[in-house]
Amino acid sequence: MPAASSTGVAILGAGLFAKEAHLPGLETLKGLAPTLKAVYSRSLKSSSELADEAKKRLGVAPDVYHDGDSSANLDVLLARSDINSVIVVLPITQQPSIILKALAAGKHVLSEKPVAPDVASGIKLIAEYNATYKTKGLVWRVAENFEAEPGYIAAGRAIRDGKIGKVTFFSSRVVNYIDQDSKWYKTPWRTVPDYQGGFLLDGGVHSTAALRVMLPSAMTHLSGFASLNKDWLAPHDTINTIIKAADGSHGIFxxxxxxxxxxxxxxxxxxxxxGTDGWLSVSQTKVKDSVTGGDKSVFRVIIKSAKTDAHGKLGPEKEEIIDEAVRGVEVELASFFAAAFEGKDDGLGDPLGALRDVAIIEAALNSEGQPINLEKLVSGS
Incomplete structure (x- = not known):
């Protein structure tokens, strides 16, 4: 495989996340990332805007591709031999077909979460990749930045190191306020979603991925309810669930x-x-940056632990605080390029892990209080 610095990458999709997350991620990686050689969007306007932003941030002027010109459309971009990888940042329902199209063109693929709009199509997509393209040495990873966040990884490591003993129960609560003036709501494909769950799927897989990274065993069963409380957030905007894990622990999501x-x-x-010997919490907060003097976002992990002696007496409680800067997109990009061009696989971005994230949301949307076996759902049985 060639070194990342001698290859080319293209971004397919020119929405908010491509501009506000992937370009800054490439900027931070500098020479560790391939040169951005092309950008694609359905319209010339949006593709050109992304190219302009790339020139400002990266100092390169990527070629512009769009559906309005048959001589500069996606097929032409994918035919380029100097582009070895693509980052797919397109609407949820469009992504599976574009992923396969890029793989068929011999490109390594990093596709934004979720892996697919539903579990069934995700199973089919993964099966086709494994059978047809993985065997050819092509790398496909799912860009789930919460899975890659060093804060969540640190929390999971602390648990696996036994700092809070055996996990007994857990809770994850995320309440968001989205109004109709939000830049995220104004994205057309989010305003009228053609996929299950609306924002619950699009944003919710972040939270399920975080749990997946931290808990020491797989989540296996779920029961819950879904509802719609604001008509313009259809089809659903709220889920409340109880989840059981393979090690017998359980919790609220x-x-x-x-x-x-x-x-x-x-x-x-x-x-x-x-856990049996303590607990930990993870939340996002802001701290003072010692270099710039300004504020920076971090995931703060607070670990409280205390053990009992041979007589059952509880010893003193110890506290440990870990602050990890928010940089999941940067980490997931670096991981993908290392896998694609250096053969280094750290496990991040595994499509099967991303499928499990979708399964939790799908189960929550359909449970109506009945238990759902997540393992059976993911296996398609």
């Missing part, structure tokens, strides 16, 4: 985009995982 005001979204959010 709550997710809503229907907060009545912004103040409600700032109360009670975060994850708490409790």
């Amino acid at each position: 709550e997710l809503s985009f229907a907060a009545p005001s912004a103040s409600r979204s700032s109360v009670g959010n975060g994850t708490i995982i409790t």
Whole structure:
């Protein structure tokens, strides 16, 4: 495989996340990332805007491709031999076909989460990749930045190192306030979603991925309810569930985009995982950057632990605080390029892991209080 610095990458999709996350991620990686040689979108306008932003951030002027010109459309881009990989940042229902199209053209693929709009199509997509393209040495990873966040990884490592003993129960609560003026809501494909769950799927897989990274065993069963509380967030905007894991632990997973005001979204959010010897919490906060003097976002992990002696007496409680800068997109990009061009696989971005994230959301949307076996759902049985 060639070194990343001698290859070319293209971004397929020119929406907010391509501009506000992937371009800054490539900028931070510098020479560790391939040169951005092309951008594609359905319209010339949006593709050109992304190219302009890339020139400002990266100092390169990528070629512009769009559907309005048959001599500069996606097929022409994918035919280029100097582009070895693509980052797919397109609407959820469009992604599976584009992923396969790029793989068929011999490109390594990093596709934005979720892996697919539903479990069934995700199973089919993964099966086709494994059978047809993985055997050819092509790498496909799913860009789930919460899975790659060093804060969540640190929390999972602390649990696996036994710092809170055996996990007994957990809770994850995320309440968001989305109004109709939000830049995320104004994205046309989000305003009228053609996929299950609306924002619950699009944003919710972040939260399920975080749990997946932190909990020491797979989540196996779910029971819950879904509802719609704001008509313009159809088809659903809120889920409340109970989840059981393979090790016998269980917990609460709550997710809503229907907060009545912004103040409600700032109360009670975060994850708490409790064990036999302590507990830990993970939440996002801001701290002072010692280099710039400004504020920076971090995931803060607070670990409280205390053990009992031979007589059953509880010893003193110890506290450990870990702050990890928010940089999941940068980490997932670096991981993908290392896998594609250096043969280094750290396990991040596994499509099967991303499928499990979709399965939790899908089960929550369909449970109506009945238990759903997540393992059976993911296996297609």
